[in-house]
Amino acid sequence: MLNNYFGIIKSSFKKGFVYKIDNLLSIVNRIIEVSVLIFIWKAIYGGTVSINGMNLETLIVYYAVAYSLNHIMTWGINEYIASSIKNGRINMELLYPIDYMKYFFCYKLGMVLRQVMIISMPTFIILSVLFHINLSFHFINILFFVLITFLSIIIIFFIELIFGLMTFYTTSDWGLQVLKKSLITILSGAIAPLEFFPTIIAKIMNILPFTDLIYSPTTTLLGMNSITGISIILIRQFIWILVLYSISKVIYNTAIKNITIYGG
Amino acid sequence: MNIIKVKNISKEYKISKHENGFIGYIKHILNPKTETFKAVQNISFEIKEGEIVGYLGENGAGKSTTIKMLTGLLTPTSGEIEVNGIVPYKNRIENNFQIGAVFGQKTQLWWDLPVIESFKLIGSLYKMSKKEYESNLNWIIEKLELQELLNKQVKNLSLGQKMKCEIAATFLHKPKIVYLDEPTIGLDVLVKENIRKFIKEVNKEFHTTILLTTHDIKDVEELCDRIILIDKGCIIYDGSINTFKIKYSNNDFVTIFKKESESYIAKIKMNNEMQIVEETKNYIKIKYNSQKISIVEIIDLFKKYYTIENVETNEAKFEEILKDIYRGHTNVE
Structure with a gap:
């Protein structure tokens, strides 16, 4: 029944294990990034107890969680879709007896499972040991963290789908990839929590879907959001899922109709 | 019974027209001009169940465009197509269950995984039962002698081995109709022979309808009873090879x-x-x-x-x- 979906998830999951060095380097890369950020913040804090209502310990935990999530949110399927369009593999994928959108959603799920298992979890564990992170999170917060992260994976899926399908029109994907990566890194709160941005910019960021990718789940896990705050996040996520779904459906339908497959 | 019905189909592409030089480039950005290119013009044919038909023509004559329309990848600008009662570009997914396709230069195998993983995926995508999958797999492994390739990563296979696996992946769900777009491109004589033999056997055993495009005349002479010749988007001949020879051997x-x-x-x-x-x-x-x-x-x-x-x-x-x-x-x- 659902066998066909699990088949794709499984294959996509297995695919990532082939490149062991690649995975190892991703972990090392994340740890270096976080360490640099934490050392800078340590210097900035000096003897101060709190900046913008956040003390140094909380900020360190924030970065550890945020950067563990960052890999999932920045490495997605838009590269895969773009290469598929460019080298014509999309021909074969459209011949599978399954809806193209569902095919890629399953592909993304398999990819996320693998990223969580072999990159995010190890990164987080290593960072916890390195920076003596206190892991006593509330059970309720962990539950909401998982829920919000799951919804943000759906959001990032649609964002990636839109960016990937844009390759049909631009015929080149490098610019799109860089744009997507920088949008997410800056606007998701991976570089710094929203509290550290100017109020106006923070307000704008709060409307956009990107904050819910990293900032919202991380602060929820740290217990910084009240129940009302969490409800607002969930409502915002549902609205964005609907909006992004509609946009990607329109782009998908027009792209598929006017498809001119390259190379024969 | 005619399993494939194609009636007066045409396909036009819009191609953006570039002028030379920097000024031409700026002009194109400000005022993009497109040209209409007719890839296929008003063609009709019908194919009976169990036939092997060679679809021939020069590079760029419109062969691949026709096949893409038959598989539902492209929607014709005008005309009608029916494949076993299904309009492929309207019900693509339903149509995909009954067809298989090989595009000589493209692959449906997962490049970084062992071959068997791609087969497993196909088994689940086509919703085969475990029993069905296993019997189909054993049958195809035996026919194409794939035993030693199953656990190798696709990226480590030679071109001939890859094509054999590609053909296996296409026939694994026992499709009623198969489109082969240059299946023997770049292969050595032995592999070619092996593939031809396989196609012949499948056609005989399961009555599979096959539409084949190729530039290898031997493929055509050995496999096809009937050829359709297309030139500049129009069908210029449709009939048996022998009649063709008699008619045009001047x-x-x-x-x-x-x-x-x-x-x-x-x-x-x-x-x-x-x-x-x-x-x-x-x-x-x-x-x-x-x-x-x-x-x-x-x-x-x-x-x-x-x-x-x-x-x-x-x-x-x-x-x-x-x-x-x-x-x-x-x-x-």
Whole structure:
């Protein structure tokens, strides 16, 4: 029944294990990034107890969680879709007896499972040991963290789908990839929590879907959001899922109709 | 029963027209111009269940465009297609269950995973039961001798091995209709033979309908009973290979072996339908138009001056006829 979906998830999951060095380097890369950020913040804090209502310990935990999530949110399927369009593999994928959108959603799920298992979890564990992170999170917060992260994976899926399908029109994907990566890194709160941005910019960021990718789940896990705050996040996520779904459906339908497959 | 019905389909592409140089580039950004290119023009044909049909034509003649429309990847600009009762570009997914396709330069195998993983995925995508999957897999492994390749990563396979796996992946769900777009491109003779044999057997055993495009004439001669020839988007021939040869072989050869060593050629009244290609002491080789003049007439002409010992005829090769058509030497109405 659902066998066909699990088949794709499984294959996509297995695919990532082939490149062991690649995975190892991703972990090392994340740890270096976080360490640099934490050392800078340590210097900035000096003897101060709190900046913008956040003390140094909380900020360190924030970065550890945020950067563990960052890999999932920045490495997605838009590269895969773009290469598929460019080298014509999309021909074969459209011949599978399954809806193209569902095919890629399953592909993304398999990819996320693998990223969580072999990159995010190890990164987080290593960072916890390195920076003596206190892991006593509330059970309720962990539950909401998982829920919000799951919804943000759906959001990032649609964002990636839109960016990937844009390759049909631009015929080149490098610019799109860089744009997507920088949008997410800056606007998701991976570089710094929203509290550290100017109020106006923070307000704008709060409307956009990107904050819910990293900032919202991380602060929820740290217990910084009240129940009302969490409800607002969930409502915002549902609205964005609907909006992004509609946009990607329109782009998908027009792209598929006017498809001119390259190379024969 | 006709399983594939194609009626008056056309496909037009819009191609953006670039002018040369920097100014041309700016012009294009400000005022993009497009040109309409007709890839396929008003073609119709029908294919019976269980037929193997060769779909031939030069590069860029519109073969792949037709196949993409048949598989539902492209929507025709006008006209109708029906494949086993399904309109492929409207119900693509439903259609995908009953078809299989090989595009010579594309792959449906997962590049970084062992071959067997791709097969497993196909098994689940086509919703095969475990029993069905296993029996189909064993059947195909045996037929294509894949046993040793199953656990190798696709990226480590040679071109021939990859193509065998590709064919296996296409036939794994036992499709009713298979489109093969240049399945033997770049392969060595043995692999080609192996693949041809497999296609023949599947066709015989399961009555699979096959539409094949290829530039390898041997593929066509060995597999197809019928060919459809397309040129510049239009069908110029649809029928059996033999009829095609008879109809368009306007340069058959006849060699007349003679006793006399001296030449009387000058005395023979030649006409436009024949032409001496070569004359030696022992034989005369003549190129003639078999539609206009028969061998008997030629022999009659020569009999008056020579004692004929033997006559040898060489039918024009299929390949030669095709070449002449592609070059525009032969007019096809």
